[in-house]
Amino acid sequence: MDETFEKRKKIIYEFLCDDIYVPMKLKELAVLLQVPKEQKADLKAVMDALVEEGKVCLSKKGKYCKGEAKRLTGVYQAHPRGFGFVTVDNEEDIFIGEEDTGGAFQGDTVEIAIIKAPEGRRREGKVLRVVSRGVTKLVGLFRIQKDKNYGFVIPDSQKFARDVFVPVEHAKGAVNGHKVVVELTSWGDENKKPEGRIVEIIGHINDPGTDILSIVKSYDLPVEFPEKVLNQAERTADVVSEADRAGRKDLRDWQMVTIDGEDAKDLDDAVSITRDGEHYLLGVHIADVTNYVQERSALDREALNRGTSVYLVDRVIPMLPHKLSNGICSLNAGVDRLALSCIMTVDKKGNVIDHEIAETVIRVDERMTYTSVKKILEDKDPEESRKYEKLVPMFELMEELADILRTKRHRRGSIHFDFPETKIVLDKEGRPLELKPYDRNVATKIIEDFMLLANETVAEDYYWQELPFVYRTHEAPDEEKMRKLATFINNFGYTMHIGVNEIRPKEVQKLLTKAEGRPEESLISRLALRSMKQAKYTPENTGHFGLAAPYYTHFTSPIRRYPDLQIHRIIKDNLRGRMNAAKIEHYQSILPEVAKHSSETERRAEEAERETVKLKKVEYMAERIGETFEGVVSGITKWGIYVELLNTVEGLVHVANMYDDHYDYYEDRCEMVGEHTGKVYKLGQKVYVRVIGTDRLSRTIDFEIIDEGEMDDGEEQYENDCQ
Structure with missing residues (x-):
């Protein structure tokens, strides 16, 4: 192997083309070629080059095969640091290095070749071509160049790392500081920026509401309802008619309540309970939205397009017009309402020994709040x-x-992940006045427990009827990820049993229980959550790993989730004897796309909701530069220490801002240790920090660590308020 690199490539390629060659791993190839151990790295470089040139393909198991490299098509997901990942159906994401992105943008459909498949690690690929562009419009901040005939749009999303060039004639009159929507006309290349034209001016960056509206536009969330949809909503009845009640089970004399947050207006679930000897008769009564939203109507098509209601910090973008969601479909107290009820007989061990799913007419006695029920019970x-x-x-x-x-x-x-959600109180201008954790109390738990039981009961019923249905499924986590988690937690004295090709939810639950109340609880919970796959909607039932439930669906929120609305329609067709062969074929044909689209719109809504919360947290802390707070170390990395405050805000103490020493990161112990002082920072450790900076664009907050003696005088009152 003394030849030049190119000669080596030629010799090895000719060897691979020999008919007797079969796919083999690098070490097997090294043995055949009699490559000395010290030259194995050279052989790998040759093989990587052959793969990159497309002359050799690399299998998922790390075997080199003769013939052209296998090409895969997937969706490119960009990372702010320049690299990215390609998501391919039914395969693990493939890493794309910064130099191999091939000009791909976030959301593009791309064709890639696998260039590396290290054993036990994520595969790496190279973008060969962009098949189609996923994003044609961006939201960002417009900056015009002084005395120039052009400007730039700085994208809000960190996944779009390049500014967009805008000629002045395509600026639509935008000025410095305007948040705008820019339509891309060219995606540029290595030497040229992307180019576009401004199609909408959202408002000035300092105008109230512009910040949230920018996020709404970034995620392309539909806000206004089409006129046809509003007209159809206006024509719906305001009261339940005698014809509506006909043929329904009359439960209006049953004692029942709704229990929701104080500000909830779309009340889609009511509950009732009585004793039946040693058993409980539990009723979960869900608004019959399908009575007012007919399949293929303008209302139905719009609801499917939206997929879900979106709950942002300052507004709700509903799936259905308010006339329905807050009116006839809302289970308001003291009035007749149509419902789909799941009435369950539950024994003293929590087993559902009998149940009935029926179309009903109900009348709620009281509109209760979580706070009120907590006052009574707790x-x-x-x-x-x-x-x-x-x-x-x-x-x-x-x-x-x-x-x-x-x-x-x-x-x-x-498995239950108990991460504190943040309640943000805003003033009339949309400025954050207060941040505090949501109160999860006895009342919220009751409703959660009853809804879970109804969802499981309905899912099991329809699974055994073998009818088309939409399930809420959660696959078992990737075994490799769980093994990495098991290795990491050994550093804290924890163990997990992972069977061959089997991971049980009980093992994850036991881990979280052991870590409860310990300093590392937050980190281990987050790592365990990241090791999980995302729940989704599917027409096939594969069970729900996180709930350890063999059957699960979403039945309880048809006002705000389209899958619930869809299965209500299926249930009613079945109850009314209309589930014939034609209906079954119809549902089998539409449900795969309904499930896929609903999963996608759910992801979009969750991301938008998270972004608005992060933005308001940054705005809140921007008003508190120089103030000091108590927090706990929530994460440690080589670039710094993450600290979470009592109000759920998390910020970074960058190593560059740790002035008292040079700190080394010990990954195995997840500790930061001072080189000279020996000072140690560990997970869960209480620290005091000062806010030194915020960045609205990246939505980040910077802290520095201080001594307890430097705390503000008013800090004690702040801590009491948070607690």
Whole structure:
């Protein structure tokens, strides 16, 4: 192997083309070629070059095969640091290095070749060509060049790393500081920036509401309803008619309530409970939205397009017009409403021993709030208990059954990630006044427990009927990711049992239970969550790993989720005897796309919601530059320490801002240690920080660590308020 690199390539390629050659790994090839151990790296470089040239393909198992490199098509996901990943159906994401992106942008459909397949690690690829562009419009900040006839749009999304060049004649009159929507006319290349024209001016960056509206536009969330949809909504009835009630089970004399947050207006679930000897008769009554949203109507097509309601910090973008979502479809107290009810007989061990799914007419007794029910059950508030005296026995029965159901789920291995969600209080101008964790109390848990049981019961019923359906599925996590997690947690004294080709949810649950209350709890919970796959909607039932449930669906929120609306339609066709061969064929043909689209719109909504929360947290802390806070170390990396405050804000103490020493990162122990002082920072450690900077564009917050003695005088009151 003393020849030049090119000669080596030629010799090896000719060898590979020999008919006796079979796919083999690098070490096998090295043996055949009699390559000395010290020259194995040279052989690998030759093989990588042959793969990159397309003369050799590299299998998923790391075997080199003669013939052209296998080409895959997938969607490119960009990373702010320049590299990216390509998502290919039914395969693990493929890493794309910065030099191999081939001019691909976020969301583009691309064709790639695998150039590296290291054993036990993620495969690497190279973009060969862009098949189609995924994004044609971007939202960003316009900057015009002084005394020039052009400007630039700086994209809001960190996944688009390049500014967009805009000639002044295509600027639509935009000025410095305007947030705009720019339509790309050219995607540029290595030497030329992308080019575009401004199609919409959202508003000035400092105008109230512009920040959130920019996120809405970035995610292409539909806001206004088409006139045809609004007209159809206006024609729906305001009251339940006698014809609507015909043929339905009449539950209007059943004692039942809705329990929601104070500001909720679309009330789509009511609950009832009584004793039946030793058993509980639990009713979960869901708004019958399909009575007002007919299949293929303008309302239905718009609801399918939206897929879900989107809950941003300052507004809700509903799936259905308010006339429906807050009116006839909302289970408002004291009025007749149409429902689809799942009435379950539950034994004292939490097993559903009988159930009925029926079209019903109901009348809710009271519109309760989580806070009010908590006061009754948890705080034993005498005034609140007197106010709802007739309902108190029902609430106590609910708490009793919910405890049984929760214990049963825990016993079977259901996993619960208890990350604090943030409630953000805004003023009239949209400025954040207060950040605090959402209160998860006895009432929120009761509703969660009852909805889970109804969803499981309905899913199991329709699974065994072998009818077309939409399930909520959650696949078992990737074994390799779980093994990496198991290796990491060994550093903290934890172990996980991972069987051959089998990972049980009980093992993850046991890990989270062991870590509960420990300094590393937050990190381990986050790592465990990242090791999981995302739940999605599918027409096939494969079970729900996270809930340790063999059957699961989304039945309980048809006002705000399209999959729930879709399965209500299927259930009603079945109950009314209309599920003939033609109907079955119809549903089998549409459900794969309905499930796929619903999963995609759910992802989009979640990302938009997270971005608005991050933005308002940054705005909140931007008003507090120089102020000091108590927090805990929530993460440690080689570039710094992440600190989470009591109000759920997380910021970074960059190593460059750790002035008292040079700090080394020890990955195996997940610690940061001072080289000279020996000072150690560990997960869960209490620290005091000062806010030194914020960045609205990247939505990041920078801290520096201070001594406790440097805390502000008013900090004690702040901590008490948060707690």
